Every structure is written in C-alpha cells, then in structure tokens.
Amino acid sequence: MRSNPPLTPAEEAARAAETAELAASFVEETRALLEEANGALLSLERNPDDAEAVNALFRCVHSIKGAAGLFDLPAMIHLVHAGEDLLGAMRDGRLALDGELADQLLAGLDRVGRWNELFRSDGQLPAEAMEEARSFAALYRARLGEGAAAGTAAAAASPDRVRLPGWAGEAAAELAAAAAGEAVVLVEYAPDEGCFFAGDDPLRLVLATPGLAWLDIGTQTAWPEPVAFDPFACNLRFRLAARAPREAVEHHFRYVPDCISLVRAKADALSGAVSGAVSGADAASGDAAAAAVAEEEHPLDPIAIELLEAQRRALSLPGRASQVEDIETTVRNLCRSCGIDWPLGADCAGAETLAPVIDRLLARRDSVPAQAQAQDQAAGAASGIALDRHDAAGERTLRVEQGKVDILMNLVGELVVAKNALPFLARDAELRFGSRELSREIKDKYAVIDRISRQLQNAVMDIRMMPVSDLFKRFPRLVRDIARKQDKKVRLVIEGETTEADKNIIEALAEPLTHVLRNSLDHGIEKAGERALAGKDDLATLKLRAFQDGDCVVIEVIDDGRGIDPGKVRAKAVERGLLDAERVAQLSDAQAVQLVFLPGFSTADAVSDLSGRGVGMDAVRAVVERFGGNVVLESRSGEGTTVRLKLPLSMAVTRVLTVEMAGQLYGVPMDLVVETVRISPQSIRRLKASEAVVLRDQVIPIARLRDMLGMEAHRPALESVLILRVGNATVGMVIDDFGTGMDIILKPFSGILSNLSGFSGTAVLGDGRVLLVLNLKEIL
Amino acid sequence: MKTVMIVDDSPTILMSMESILARAGYGVLKADSGENALQKLQGGGRPNLVITDLNMQAMNGIDLIRNLRQLPQTRFTPIIMLTTESSLDKRQEARSAGATGWIVKPVQPGDLLAVVKQMVPGS
Amino acid sequence: MGISFEGSLARFSGQCAVEEAGELTEWLLADRSRRIDLSGCEGLHASILQTVMALRPPLAAGPVDPTLSRWLSRVLPPIATASEDGAAGPAAAEPDLPDAAAPADARPARTRRTRGAKSTPGSGAAGRAKSPRRTSKADPS
Incomplete structure (x- = not known):
C-alpha cells in the first residue's frame, strides 16, 4: 500500500467500507467461535477424555487468533495465544482439564467475548486490555508449568485485585503520602539500553507523566567503573506514582509498552501497605515490607500454592534432584510475581536449602489470619477472574421475540388510552360530584401518568430500533450476482450501516431498496466497454449509504453510471400517454427525470429479466410515502444517479378513533376527526346521488362507510356521524358506532397487499384483533 | 525556534501539517520524499523532530528512519512515523529501525501537537 | 543554551541535549573534581542525567527549575561547598593526580558507545570538535 497516488474519496470510502465489513464479519465469526468453544469446554469438563472436544476447543481458539490478526487487537491475540498454548498441551495429553482450569479458560473466553463486543461498538479495545491479557497469559503459562516465569501470574488475580509491586511496599509510606488518599497508577519503566538511538528521552517522558506524584530514579544495573561508563547506553530505571486515570498513564507511555509495567493501586491498598510494612518489620522472617504487603493484602493465591506444592513434590522425587536449578528458578519467579522477596542469593542453592524455603512459603498460607483467609477465599470465589464468568461491563443483550415487543407496544397504547380517560374523570368529579379539589388531584395524577406513559412509549420504540446493516447485508451478494450476470464490473460501497431505524421501516424498505439497486445495475451502470469509451473507470461504484438526518433516516443509492437522459424520459412519458407533449416540454430537466416515478413508466427499452417485475419506481415511492417519507431522485446525464429515500426514524404513534363496522374494527386518524354526532336518519338530506346534513348552519356532505367498504346498508334509529376535516373539506362519515380513541403503531401493508387502496395500514390490538386504518384522503 | 521536519509524498498532508505546526510556532522543514529529506539534511539542517510518512515511493519511511539514525544530526532526534497501517508489525519494525513513536492517519491537529510537544524538549 | 565548560565548572543552561552527554562524560572523567552548575x-536528557548520576561530579548549584528540583534532587550529587568557579579549589586539587590519566582511560568507553554508527563521526569525535568551547585553563588535553 502506497500513499501515492493519493486515494480518491471513493477509494477511501471503499476501503473503509471493506474494513468495516471485515470487522463486522470478524465479530460475528468470533461470537460463533466463542459459543462453540464454550460448548466444547463444558462438554470437556463433563468428560475429560473427550478428544473431539479438545480438538474443537483448540480449533476455535486458533481460528479466533487467526482472525484477530487482521485487526489491531494485540491484547486479544496475546490472550488467545496463551490459551492456545495451554489447549495445545491438553490436546497432546500433557495437561488435564480440572475444574479450576475450566474456570480460568471460561473466564478467558468471556473476556475475549467482551472485547469482541467492545471492538464491535468502539472499534478498539479498552486501554487496560493489554494488562488484562498479560494477566491471563501469565495465569495460563503458570498452568503450563513454565509459567511463573511469565512473572506476573500474581497480577492475574484480577484487575481489581492486583498485587502491588514489591518496590511499592518498600516505598509504601512515601507513596501513601503522595497519593493523598487517591488511587494512583504505579509504573515501573526500564527503558531499553539503546533507546536513545530511537529518539527516546525517558526522563522527559517520565517528568511529563500526567499527575506525577512520586518518582524514584534508579539504575537497572549498578554503574560500571567511571571509565567504562557509556552515557549513551541507558541504564536508568524509573518508578513512579501518578494521580491520573490509568488510561491516561498508559496512553502517555504508549510508545514504550514493553518497557513498562503498570498497576493501579487503590488508596487503601497503599495505606494498608504502610501498616503492613510496620507489622512486617516485626516478622521473624525479616522479609521486606513488600512481602508483608503481599501477605497482608493477598495471601498466596491458589495457583501459587499449587505451583509451590508441585515444586516441593518435584524436589522430593529422586530423579529430579538434578533439576534443582529449574525448580529454584520457578520458585524464584513465583516469589517475584507474588511480590515476595527471594530469601536466597542469586546462586543456585541446592535441594536442601530450597526445600525449607518452599515450606516457609507454603507456611504463609497458614500464617494468614483465619479470618483474612476466609475473606480471601470468599473474595477469590466472587471476584477472582477464575470465576469471573459474569459480565458486568460488557454489552448484555437479550433476544426477545418480536411479537412480545409488539404486545408491549400495544399495551403501552392501551395504557395511553386508559390514561386519557382521566381528564373526563376529573371533569366528572367537578361537575357531577362537585369536588374541585378531587378534580385537581386527578389532573395532577394524570400529568404524572402521562409523563410516565410517554417515557414508556419512547423506551419501547427504542427497543424496536435496529441497524440498517440487517437490511444492507443482503445486498453485496445481490449486487455481485447481478453484476456477474450482466458482465458489469461493480463495486458496492456500503456506508452508515449502524444507522438505526424502526424495525418496521427497515423491513418495509427491503423491497423498494432492492428495486432501486436493481434499477441502478440494470439501467444506470454501463458495461465496462461503454464506460471505457466514456473515459470512466472500468469499475463502477454503487454506493449504498444510510445516515440519520434529524429525526429521519436517509438511505441513498448512488451510482456513477450513465444517469437518466431527460430527453428520453420526456419521450417515453409522451409515448406511454402519461403526459402530453406540451406539458412535458415545459418541464425542466430535473423535473423531467422525476417522471420515472409515474405509475406505468419504464425507462428500459426491453424489460430485463432482472428488474421490473411489475414493480416500478412508483411502487418505491408509494411505500416510502406510506411511511411518511419521501423519495428524491437526482441524475446527471453521463455522471450517475442518486436516489434518496428519507423516512421517519421511528414509527410515529398514530392516534386513531376506532370504528366498528359489522364486527370488524377500523381506525380513523384522530387528527382528522372534528366531532362525533348522532343524528336522526331524517336529518340527512338527499341531493341527487349525494347526501348532506346541515349542522350548525353548515351543509356537510355525507359519506357512508358501509357503502365505501361494499357492505350492505344498515339503518339504525340514530345515525352515528364522524365529522371529518380532510384537506380543506369537511365531510360527515356515517358509521355503525363510535369506538374509543387509541394510540397505535401503524404497520403499513407489504407484499401483495401493498397496493390495497383505501387503507394506510394495520395495527394489532392488545387483545390480538387487527385494526385496519382507513386512508381517508384516498377514499373520500 | 524549534524545527520539525515533515516528510510525506502527499502535498496535501505536507501542507496541512505545515499549517498546523507553523501556527503553533514551530519552524517547518518539508520534504516530499525520503531522498529529499536526506538531501535537505546534508545541508546541515538540524530538526528537533522528524515526522515521516511510512508509505512512500522509493525510500519508505522505515528506510528513511534507518538512514536518519546514521546522520550525526538526527542520531538521537525523535522520529515520529505517520501510519495508516494498523498492523502492529509495522510499528514494531519501525520502532526497531529507530522510530520513537507513531501517529495514526488521518492526523488530528490536537494529536499532532500533543505528540510534537511531548517529543520536542523546551517546546 | 546547553552545557558550557568554564574552567572546572560546567554550566547547564536551558535544555541540555543528548548529544552533549558524550562531551560531558569526557570532560568529567578528565578531572573528577570538576563541578557542574x-x-x-x-x-x-536522560543521558545527561545518568552521566551525572554515574560520575557524581560535585554540584556547584542544584537546579532552580521547579520540576527538575522537585524530582531530581534525590538523585543528584550533594552540593559542594567550594565557593569560586574557574580556579581549581582545594577540593579539586586532591584528585588531580589520579585524574591526569583519565582521558586515556576514557577512550575505550567512547569507542564502545559509538558502535553501530558507521557514517557518523561519533560522539567522541564530536566532543573533540567542540573542544574550542572549553575555556578551562586546567584542561588536561
């Protein structure tokens, strides 16, 4: 990848879209793999000899590692890699699964799962991920036996229960003072010897640490003889405490991640370390304060104990006597990782010295006050990563059947209706029962319930929101297939997949959007040869873009094809008899291209087998408008076409008055209803074919809903008439009987019903009945 | 005045970084290729910081860094690499070639200045 | 700016850069009584700091800069009581003899530190090139 020539915006967008697509697929894949790995691990736990399960587990983890390598996810790779090593050992029979190991592996899988979701939502992992990964890796390596060598097994206890480094114990009093009761981040920074030649100035970096509160500058090795001193070989070692968020400190040292170790210490841990240092001074063992801190704060964790016991066993085996050095190294590393000073010298001690050391270390476990130990076990059980299967910070999702959400929505609607009875009750209280006070109180309560029901309604609407990616994901394949079939070279660029809209809108858009894309592929985008003649790139770009615009969602289909020729459109419109030549000639080019939305229009000379299955742009417009949206088409001849669908983000709640007709419920939009009256049939006057009623000196034409719905006439003693305001006209509509007012979520028709005129859609009521909502503009 | 050398084969990026840095009071030494950068330094230029693109024609950023580390005046100079690559390998490769740090493109003025401030003593 | 060598005193001013560490090292090794201000x-730069920490020259004056004085005081050598600059005081006279041999001894160190720098003259050479700046009468070279 070279940056020259610079990428065009389209190329950049395409690349970004590719990456986004890749990332989305990785997230999906990882989810599935984790699920499989979890299952395999659980069955392996039930049946430790299940070779199949071990293989499956290994394969899953291996696949995750491979896929993660495509992204900048070093922490995930690090963790998974260590897990893979462990599973490899299990697969080779070098290690057997026990309950604890299963816990640790499950915790690791959970952590990867959490990161996966964070990667999905944030595009990156949290700053502390690497530290956590190291902890897990150390834990896993410890199980492999080579382990304690990793050095930080102790830190693995959990991010919340990290062990303070040994030096923090030595400087506990100073640190506590510097921390001044706040949590601090403790950093040890040992720059590379050659770091000056990489432009580093470790001192400058350290002094600029955010919130630097304490600093100790030392050396990595003792200074050599002055004559042998090399000023350009960095031998400095920094230990510091910073009163700043851990992320800020990690970010500050981001260029030297391998040279630092970083721990966040709570204030009480530091002050605990101080008192530990005091009591530690009395300890017979004479261990440094650090050890006391470790002991005070964290008794040896089970892994350390297990490792020590294993080393003790190893030491006592006759054949192992020659491996004392290895055993000592393990124990020494273990001590270091637990923040315990190594009681022996640097030289190899020998079995007879080593054994008592291990015993003494193991004795620590018993020397911890019983209460503290019990506490630790409880805490370990509750919060150690070993059992950290619950996932507090991660994204928690719940799969809910759509039907249940619909019921909830309908119940909210009913609640709103019930709530609307309260103002009437208040009026009654005042007028019929003469209690003004009660009336006011009811009104107050009404205001509260009104607010809550509104919030409830918004919350439910929110549940129904879904990303357009669910809609878009079908298109890459569609575009690819059509392009192949037509021998066109097309690249589909998808943008704004995370844009959300109501589920109904997303679902209803599938067909029109498919049609628009097909139109672009069929009519807009030229074959490679034609494009070359026009001086265009062989590869056509078809862009599908979604974004939020205020409370609307906008979906654009943009192609760089030949565009729509306004002349051709004019001619076709005349030819089809849609408009006369004179009208067409008066249209501007921009207006002329809009003619494609007219019913019965088709720009292709021959209807291809791919597009135009009787659905034209008029159908696209109809669907979009039914949702209260609009379609805009812009086209420049030779340059391409943009179709822009703009729809409301969420389904507006429509308030309707229900009307029962021959047992079937209908809804009339409430905003059209002026009043409801009951009149005697005689007051309806017949004027030729039409009927009218005079109401308050106004002649109002009458329409009978039964007639319009093709039902047989019905003559009650009193006619129920809805006085409606449709457009500028006032109309009286005779119905069987008035129902109640109701808030509904209007669901437009789709499929074969979509052309059913007279109705704007349906709503499912709380009791399961279906309400047909009348489109009065159409039928009156 | 502290001087920052910027090396990038995109005139746009050079221009945008120059304006950001100049507005913040830094002297700017521009080079549109690795070769050009070395040539300019032959003349004795002594930047306080070098910011170089990773992907350039002919001499890429990593090769440039290796060369800069051989020049007396840039042996210890902090060198920041501009990268679009998210790959960790490249960063590690650059680091072992002598890069001090990196900024991920597209460069935000705030990030750029923060890094420059961190890297240039006395700025 | 940087380090200027005046007699047996090295004055640090402004920012002291990594390039000066080589010369400082050489200069301090030449006479262990030389002081820094x-x-x-x-x-x-960290390289300068470690030079000071490793060779521990007597301090004529500590840093005034609040950041430096706050964080570095603990690792800097103690302040020497000698009052005058330039002239080699009694404190400086004592180690004079053993230090006369120092420059020669210092050389191996220098060749070691220029490893890997093929096309550069190396810090040692650079240090010598700058030697006109040294104004010390007591300069042993």
Missing part, C-alpha cells in the same frame, strides 16, 4: 538548567 545546574541552576540555569531547564531540562536535561
């Missing part, structure tokens, strides 16, 4: 120093 950090009062004008506003910032120093």
Whole structure:
C-alpha cells in the first residue's frame, strides 16, 4: 500500500467500507467461535477424555487468533495465544482439564467475548486490555508449568485485585503520602539500553507523566567503573506514582509498552501497605515490607500454592534432584510475581536449602489470619477472574421475540388510552360530584401518568430500533450476482450501516431498496466497454449509504453510471400517454427525470429479466410515502444517479378513533376527526346521488362507510356521524358506532397487499384483533 | 525556534501539517520524499523532530528512519512515523529501525501537537 | 543554551541535549573534581542525567527549575561547598593526580558507545570538535 497516488474519496470510502465489513464479519465469526468453544469446554469438563472436544476447543481458539490478526487487537491475540498454548498441551495429553482450569479458560473466553463486543461498538479495545491479557497469559503459562516465569501470574488475580509491586511496599509510606488518599497508577519503566538511538528521552517522558506524584530514579544495573561508563547506553530505571486515570498513564507511555509495567493501586491498598510494612518489620522472617504487603493484602493465591506444592513434590522425587536449578528458578519467579522477596542469593542453592524455603512459603498460607483467609477465599470465589464468568461491563443483550415487543407496544397504547380517560374523570368529579379539589388531584395524577406513559412509549420504540446493516447485508451478494450476470464490473460501497431505524421501516424498505439497486445495475451502470469509451473507470461504484438526518433516516443509492437522459424520459412519458407533449416540454430537466416515478413508466427499452417485475419506481415511492417519507431522485446525464429515500426514524404513534363496522374494527386518524354526532336518519338530506346534513348552519356532505367498504346498508334509529376535516373539506362519515380513541403503531401493508387502496395500514390490538386504518384522503 | 521536519509524498498532508505546526510556532522543514529529506539534511539542517510518512515511493519511511539514525544530526532526534497501517508489525519494525513513536492517519491537529510537544524538549 | 565548560565548572543552561552527554562524560572523567552548575538548567536528557548520576561530579548549584528540583534532587550529587568557579579549589586539587590519566582511560568507553554508527563521526569525535568551547585553563588535553 502506497500513499501515492493519493486515494480518491471513493477509494477511501471503499476501503473503509471493506474494513468495516471485515470487522463486522470478524465479530460475528468470533461470537460463533466463542459459543462453540464454550460448548466444547463444558462438554470437556463433563468428560475429560473427550478428544473431539479438545480438538474443537483448540480449533476455535486458533481460528479466533487467526482472525484477530487482521485487526489491531494485540491484547486479544496475546490472550488467545496463551490459551492456545495451554489447549495445545491438553490436546497432546500433557495437561488435564480440572475444574479450576475450566474456570480460568471460561473466564478467558468471556473476556475475549467482551472485547469482541467492545471492538464491535468502539472499534478498539479498552486501554487496560493489554494488562488484562498479560494477566491471563501469565495465569495460563503458570498452568503450563513454565509459567511463573511469565512473572506476573500474581497480577492475574484480577484487575481489581492486583498485587502491588514489591518496590511499592518498600516505598509504601512515601507513596501513601503522595497519593493523598487517591488511587494512583504505579509504573515501573526500564527503558531499553539503546533507546536513545530511537529518539527516546525517558526522563522527559517520565517528568511529563500526567499527575506525577512520586518518582524514584534508579539504575537497572549498578554503574560500571567511571571509565567504562557509556552515557549513551541507558541504564536508568524509573518508578513512579501518578494521580491520573490509568488510561491516561498508559496512553502517555504508549510508545514504550514493553518497557513498562503498570498497576493501579487503590488508596487503601497503599495505606494498608504502610501498616503492613510496620507489622512486617516485626516478622521473624525479616522479609521486606513488600512481602508483608503481599501477605497482608493477598495471601498466596491458589495457583501459587499449587505451583509451590508441585515444586516441593518435584524436589522430593529422586530423579529430579538434578533439576534443582529449574525448580529454584520457578520458585524464584513465583516469589517475584507474588511480590515476595527471594530469601536466597542469586546462586543456585541446592535441594536442601530450597526445600525449607518452599515450606516457609507454603507456611504463609497458614500464617494468614483465619479470618483474612476466609475473606480471601470468599473474595477469590466472587471476584477472582477464575470465576469471573459474569459480565458486568460488557454489552448484555437479550433476544426477545418480536411479537412480545409488539404486545408491549400495544399495551403501552392501551395504557395511553386508559390514561386519557382521566381528564373526563376529573371533569366528572367537578361537575357531577362537585369536588374541585378531587378534580385537581386527578389532573395532577394524570400529568404524572402521562409523563410516565410517554417515557414508556419512547423506551419501547427504542427497543424496536435496529441497524440498517440487517437490511444492507443482503445486498453485496445481490449486487455481485447481478453484476456477474450482466458482465458489469461493480463495486458496492456500503456506508452508515449502524444507522438505526424502526424495525418496521427497515423491513418495509427491503423491497423498494432492492428495486432501486436493481434499477441502478440494470439501467444506470454501463458495461465496462461503454464506460471505457466514456473515459470512466472500468469499475463502477454503487454506493449504498444510510445516515440519520434529524429525526429521519436517509438511505441513498448512488451510482456513477450513465444517469437518466431527460430527453428520453420526456419521450417515453409522451409515448406511454402519461403526459402530453406540451406539458412535458415545459418541464425542466430535473423535473423531467422525476417522471420515472409515474405509475406505468419504464425507462428500459426491453424489460430485463432482472428488474421490473411489475414493480416500478412508483411502487418505491408509494411505500416510502406510506411511511411518511419521501423519495428524491437526482441524475446527471453521463455522471450517475442518486436516489434518496428519507423516512421517519421511528414509527410515529398514530392516534386513531376506532370504528366498528359489522364486527370488524377500523381506525380513523384522530387528527382528522372534528366531532362525533348522532343524528336522526331524517336529518340527512338527499341531493341527487349525494347526501348532506346541515349542522350548525353548515351543509356537510355525507359519506357512508358501509357503502365505501361494499357492505350492505344498515339503518339504525340514530345515525352515528364522524365529522371529518380532510384537506380543506369537511365531510360527515356515517358509521355503525363510535369506538374509543387509541394510540397505535401503524404497520403499513407489504407484499401483495401493498397496493390495497383505501387503507394506510394495520395495527394489532392488545387483545390480538387487527385494526385496519382507513386512508381517508384516498377514499373520500 | 524549534524545527520539525515533515516528510510525506502527499502535498496535501505536507501542507496541512505545515499549517498546523507553523501556527503553533514551530519552524517547518518539508520534504516530499525520503531522498529529499536526506538531501535537505546534508545541508546541515538540524530538526528537533522528524515526522515521516511510512508509505512512500522509493525510500519508505522505515528506510528513511534507518538512514536518519546514521546522520550525526538526527542520531538521537525523535522520529515520529505517520501510519495508516494498523498492523502492529509495522510499528514494531519501525520502532526497531529507530522510530520513537507513531501517529495514526488521518492526523488530528490536537494529536499532532500533543505528540510534537511531548517529543520536542523546551517546546 | 546547553552545557558550557568554564574552567572546572560546567554550566547547564536551558535544555541540555543528548548529544552533549558524550562531551560531558569526557570532560568529567578528565578531572573528577570538576563541578557542574545546574541552576540555569531547564531540562536535561536522560543521558545527561545518568552521566551525572554515574560520575557524581560535585554540584556547584542544584537546579532552580521547579520540576527538575522537585524530582531530581534525590538523585543528584550533594552540593559542594567550594565557593569560586574557574580556579581549581582545594577540593579539586586532591584528585588531580589520579585524574591526569583519565582521558586515556576514557577512550575505550567512547569507542564502545559509538558502535553501530558507521557514517557518523561519533560522539567522541564530536566532543573533540567542540573542544574550542572549553575555556578551562586546567584542561588536561
């Protein structure tokens, strides 16, 4: 990848879209793999000899590692890699699964799962991920036996229960003072010897640490003889405490991640370390304060104990006597990782010295006050990563059947209706029962319930929101297939997949959007040869873009094809008899291209087998408008076409008055209803074919809903008439009987019903009945 | 005045970084290729910081860094690499070639200045 | 700016850069009684700091800069009581003899530190090139 020539915006967008697509697929894949790995691990736990399960587990983890390598996810790779090593050992029979190991592996899988979701939502992992990964890796390596060598097994206890480094114990009093009761981040920074030649100035970096509160500058090795001193070989070692968020400190040292170790210490841990240092001074063992801190704060964790016991066993085996050095190294590393000073010298001690050391270390476990130990076990059980299967910070999702959400929505609607009875009750209280006070109180309560029901309604609407990616994901394949079939070279660029809209809108858009894309592929985008003649790139770009615009969602289909020729459109419109030549000639080019939305229009000379299955742009417009949206088409001849669908983000709640007709419920939009009256049939006057009623000196034409719905006439003693305001006209509509007012979520028709005129859609009521909502503009 | 050398084969990026840095009071030494950068330094230029693109024609950023580390005046100079690559390998490769740090493109003025401030003593 | 060598005193002023570490090392090794004055120093590279920490020259004055004085005081050598600059005081006279041999001894160190720098003259050579700046009468070279 070279940056020259610079990428065009389209190329950049395409690349970004590719990456986004890749990332989305990785997230999906990882989810599935984790699920499989979890299952395999659980069955392996039930049946430790299940070779199949071990293989499956290994394969899953291996696949995750491979896929993660495509992204900048070093922490995930690090963790998974260590897990893979462990599973490899299990697969080779070098290690057997026990309950604890299963816990640790499950915790690791959970952590990867959490990161996966964070990667999905944030595009990156949290700053502390690497530290956590190291902890897990150390834990896993410890199980492999080579382990304690990793050095930080102790830190693995959990991010919340990290062990303070040994030096923090030595400087506990100073640190506590510097921390001044706040949590601090403790950093040890040992720059590379050659770091000056990489432009580093470790001192400058350290002094600029955010919130630097304490600093100790030392050396990595003792200074050599002055004559042998090399000023350009960095031998400095920094230990510091910073009163700043851990992320800020990690970010500050981001260029030297391998040279630092970083721990966040709570204030009480530091002050605990101080008192530990005091009591530690009395300890017979004479261990440094650090050890006391470790002991005070964290008794040896089970892994350390297990490792020590294993080393003790190893030491006592006759054949192992020659491996004392290895055993000592393990124990020494273990001590270091637990923040315990190594009681022996640097030289190899020998079995007879080593054994008592291990015993003494193991004795620590018993020397911890019983209460503290019990506490630790409880805490370990509750919060150690070993059992950290619950996932507090991660994204928690719940799969809910759509039907249940619909019921909830309908119940909210009913609640709103019930709530609307309260103002009437208040009026009654005042007028019929003469209690003004009660009336006011009811009104107050009404205001509260009104607010809550509104919030409830918004919350439910929110549940129904879904990303357009669910809609878009079908298109890459569609575009690819059509392009192949037509021998066109097309690249589909998808943008704004995370844009959300109501589920109904997303679902209803599938067909029109498919049609628009097909139109672009069929009519807009030229074959490679034609494009070359026009001086265009062989590869056509078809862009599908979604974004939020205020409370609307906008979906654009943009192609760089030949565009729509306004002349051709004019001619076709005349030819089809849609408009006369004179009208067409008066249209501007921009207006002329809009003619494609007219019913019965088709720009292709021959209807291809791919597009135009009787659905034209008029159908696209109809669907979009039914949702209260609009379609805009812009086209420049030779340059391409943009179709822009703009729809409301969420389904507006429509308030309707229900009307029962021959047992079937209908809804009339409430905003059209002026009043409801009951009149005697005689007051309806017949004027030729039409009927009218005079109401308050106004002649109002009458329409009978039964007639319009093709039902047989019905003559009650009193006619129920809805006085409606449709457009500028006032109309009286005779119905069987008035129902109640109701808030509904209007669901437009789709499929074969979509052309059913007279109705704007349906709503499912709380009791399961279906309400047909009348489109009065159409039928009156 | 502290001087920052910027090396990038995109005139746009050079221009945008120059304006950001100049507005913040830094002297700017521009080079549109690795070769050009070395040539300019032959003349004795002594930047306080070098910011170089990773992907350039002919001499890429990593090769440039290796060369800069051989020049007396840039042996210890902090060198920041501009990268679009998210790959960790490249960063590690650059680091072992002598890069001090990196900024991920597209460069935000705030990030750029923060890094420059961190890297240039006395700025 | 940087380090200027005046007699047996090295004055640090402003920012003291990594390139000066080589010359400073050489200069301090040449005469272990030489002192440094950090009062004008506003910032120093880690290499300079470690030179001071490793060779521990007597301090004529500590840093005034608040950041440096707050964080570095603990690791800097103690302030020497000698009052005059330039002239080699009694404190400086004592180690004079053993130090006369120091420059020669210092050389191996220098060749070691220029490893891997093929096309550069190396810090040692650079240090010598700058030697006209040295104004010390007591300069042993």
